Amino acid sequence: MTTPPKISVKGITKTFTLGKDSFTALDDVSLDIEDNEFVTVVGPSGCGKSTLLNILAGLEEPTDGQSLVDGSAVSGPGPERGVIFQQYALFPWLTVRKNIEFGLKTARVSKAERRDRAQHFIEMVGLEQFADALPKMLSGGMRQRCAIARAYAVNPSILLMDEPFGALDALTRVKLQEQLLDTWSKEQRTVLFITHDVDEAVFLANRVIVMAADPGRIYDVVDVDLPYPRSEEFRLSTEFAALRNRVWHSVYHQDGRTAADSKHPTPSSATA
Amino acid sequence: MAVLSDQGAQASRTGRGGTRASAGRGRSSTAAGPRRRGLSLLLNAVSVGFGIALWWGLAAAGFTLPTPSEVVSKAGTLLSDGTLQQDIVASLGRVLAGFALGTALAIPVGFLMGWYGVVRGLVEPWIQFFRTIPPLAIIPLAIVLMGIGETPKIFVIFLAAFLVCVISTFQGVVDVDRTLINAARVLGAGDAGIFLRVVVPASTPFILVGMRVGLGSAWATLVAAELIAAQKGLGFRMQNAQLYYDLPTIFVGLIAIGILGLLMDRVLLLAERKLTGWQERR
Numbered sequence: 001m002t003t004p005p006k007i008s009v010k011g012i013t014k015t016f017t018l019g020k021d022s023f024t025a026l027d028d029v030s031l032d033i034e035d036n037e038f039v040t041v042v043g044p045s046g047c048g049k050s051t052l053l054n055i056l057a058g059l060e061e062p063t064d065g066q067s068l069v070d071g072s073a074v075s076g077p078g079p080e081r082g083v084i085f086q087q088y089a090l091f092p093w094l095t096v097r098k099n100i101e102f103g104l105k106t107a108r109v110s111k112a113e114r115r116d117r118a119q120h121f122i123e124m125v126g127l128e129q130f131a132d133a134l135p136k137m138l139s140g141g142m143r144q145r146c147a148i149a150r151a152y153a154v155n156p157s158i159l160l161m162d163e164p165f166g167a168l169d170a171l172t173r174v175k176l177q178e179q180l181l182d183t184w185s186k187e188q189r190t191v192l193f194i195t196h197d198v199d200e201a202v203f204l205a206n207r208v209i210v211m212a213a214d215p216g217r218i219y220d221v222v223d224v225d226l227p228y229p230r231s232e233e234f235r236l237s238t239e240f241a242a243l244r245n246r247v248w249h250s251v252y253h254q255d256g257r258t259a260a261d262s263k264h265p266t267p268s269s270a271t272a
Numbered sequence: 273m274a275v276l277s278d279q280g281a282q283a284s285r286t287g288r289g290g291t292r293a294s295a296g297r298g299r300s301s302t303a304a305g306p307r308r309r310g311l312s313l314l315l316n317a318v319s320v321g322f323g324i325a326l327w328w329g330l331a332a333a334g335f336t337l338p339t340p341s342e343v344v345s346k347a348g349t350l351l352s353d354g355t356l357q358q359d360i361v362a363s364l365g366r367v368l369a370g371f372a373l374g375t376a377l378a379i380p381v382g383f384l385m386g387w388y389g390v391v392r393g394l395v396e397p398w399i400q401f402f403r404t405i406p407p408l409a410i411i412p413l414a415i416v417l418m419g420i421g422e423t424p425k426i427f428v429i430f431l432a433a434f435l436v437c438v439i440s441t442f443q444g445v446v447d448v449d450r451t452l453i454n455a456a457r458v459l460g461a462g463d464a465g466i467f468l469r470v471v472v473p474a475s476t477p478f479i480l481v482g483m484r485v486g487l488g489s490a491w492a493t494l495v496a497a498e499l500i501a502a503q504k505g506l507g508f509r510m511q512n513a514q515l516y517y518d519l520p521t522i523f524v525g526l527i528a529i530g531i532l533g534l535l536m537d538r539v540l541l542l543a544e545r546k547l548t549g550w551q552e553r554r
Binding site: 058059079083134 | 449451452454455456457458459460461465469470473474476548549550551552
């Protein structure tokens with residue numbers, strides 16, 4: 001027996017009922033993610049990508065199917081799965097430092113160690129000068145860096161990121177993508193990253209999952225077999241462009257249940 | 273997104289270098305602060321002065337009003353024989369007792385209503401029902417049930433403060449951002465942790481607004497409460513003066529109630545600034 005995958009999604013279906021109508025957010029979705037893999041999920045709105053993340057986070061229950069983390073079934077949130085929300089979700093009454101210490105306090109970590117670990121992650125995301133500022137003083141980018149530090153501080157083995165850079169301007173977004181990869185290369189974690197931005201999906205990932213809506217399903221899987229660290233050079237390379245075109249096509253020209261049904265015969269040989 | 277405040281957008285452009293810029297902006301805005309406050313104080317003073325002049329003018333023109341000087345000398349008399357102090361202590365005691373009891377009960381009840389659907393279902397109809405009855409209308413019932421001592425007076429003030437404060441506390445709990453609760457859950461917080469570390473701080477602004485409005489209703493109920501066979505108190509003094517057509521005393525009572533209410537409101541406002549300074553104001 002080999003070790004189970006880090007995250008295993010098995011035939012998850014999620015339906016919402018609104019009065020008489022029911023809506024299938026996820027239809028029999030299965031997916032395995034290996035340890036320390038960086039997987040991005042991209043798809044049109046309504047494809048259930050956030051629902052998938054919420055189920056893995058333990059914030060929502062699937063209607064059918066099961067998700068496993070390290071081989072055991074997910075039931076409710078847990079500190080081994082850190083979540084980063086699009087709306088930052090910082091506690092506005094706490095300073096940057098206190099926000100980062102929040103999860104450590106829940107875990108009853110001693111005061112001295114809390115200080116040390118918070119300081120480490122404050123430095124990691126470059127917020128030293130704002131450590132004692134309230135969130136209202138921070139820009140969107142700084143807020144999200146604080147949220148990333150807060151998630152890292154409880155030392156999760158998995159990071160679930162729900163369109164974390166979706167509310168930021170294009171320049172800040174590029175900068176934060178590079179910082180995130182930098183952080184990820186220093187502190188390896190398994191990452192599931194939801195986005196609606198094709199460039200972002202390809203730039204960050206080992207593997208891009210393309211989803212389709214109505215019903216929400218996995219439409220295509222594109223491997224990004226290109227080395228890290230990735231920088232501007234990579235972003236402007238022809239390999240990147242080829243992969244982006246491939247993912248773009250999968251996102252914007254969806255016909256049939258999966259990509260295999262239409263244009264692309266095999267969803268893995270992608271290196272240009 | 274609305275949460276991106278303007279200074280936030282500023283800082284995001286400059287990234288980390290933004291410290292200097294934002295500190296500079298901070299300094300310039302504090303420099304403008306006192307000047308603006310000075311201007312608004314001046315406007316306040318002009319407005320009050322104009323109001324008193326108008327009052328004086330009306331009194332001089334033959335309206336049945338006491339002049340400000342008559343009121344001031346009446347206040348002097350009432351102060352020197354100790355009546356005003358005695359009345360203030362009596363009224364303030366009632367208001368504070370009723371208000372303190374009202375908010376002390378309203379905050380836990382509001383929290384329970386917001387947190388547990390069962391409590392909400394059980395309590396809400398009563399609160400909605402009593403909210404439609406003016407506290408004045410409760411007075412006959414209060415007298416019959418509680419006699420004519422301090423109890424019925426404090427009770428109606430309590431009821432007025434409680435009803436206002438309970439609703440805003442409840443609203444505060446219901447309005448806590450779901451994302452913040454989820455953020456706390458994924459950081460490992462249990463129900464108790466979420467309640468104490470998220471729901472309580474997040475609803476503090478609502479509670480403080482509720483307390484301020486509740487204090488207003490407590491004062492508003494005071495005079496009515498002192499209709500109940502009181503022997504002292506600002507409301508009693510004014511009703512008594514009404515029998516003797518003693519307008520200056522009525523004015524002294526009104527002004528005293530106004531000033532005391534204003535002072536208490538300031539204290540709560542100060543607490544609000546201290547406790548909820550983290551809010552992003554639009």
